[in-house]
Amino acid sequence: MGRIKFFLIAAAILLTVPQTAFAHCPLCTVGAAFVAGGAAVLGVHRMVIGVFIGAFAVSTGLWFSRILKKKFVPLQKSIITIASYLLTIIPMRMILKDEHPLFISLYGDYGSLFNRTYLVDYFVVGSIIGSVVVAIAPYLSDKITSIRKGRHIPYQGIALTFLLLIITGIILQLMLHYNIIK
Helix, strand or coil, X not given: CHHHHHHHHHHHHHHHCCCCCCCCCHHHHHHXXXXXXXXXXXXXXXXXXXXXXXXXXXXXXXXXXXXXXXXCCCCHHHHHHHHHHHHHHXXXXXXXXXXXXXXXXXXCCCCECCEEEEEEEHHHHHHHHHHHHHHHHHHHHHHXXXXXXXXXXXXXXXXXXXXXXXXXXXXHHHXXXXXXXX
């Protein structure tokens, strides 16, 4: 019980420390994790859960890479982000694996590169989609700011990120429900 109490106190302290809100702040990171957990409880498809866990993994890596002020290696931000993604997705894949066959028949004999059946893990595909959404959200936020002549909407970065993730999740869930994606 002591560890849980310590964790809750540490989390409360970290969340109450005032910081400038960025697109990849702790609030965004924790929010993505809660949304993924809530999706699992509600029975959402594993591909959609992958979207939120992939977003969580990348936002954690981007957030942590910003904390380190000293640059130790070239491409440090990318290395930390990729490491965060892999260290999150690989263990979660063991629990949430959702493989489906994908038959490609473009040309050649069966068994050649363009004529065979591949196994596609929907959880991993969803996590890649979520990662891409989180990666492009700051770019879109900057575009919105430039269109508004340098003015931010309050909580613009986090709102835009969550809006894009939720829209992506809804579209994927509907496509899976109506067998557009099999």
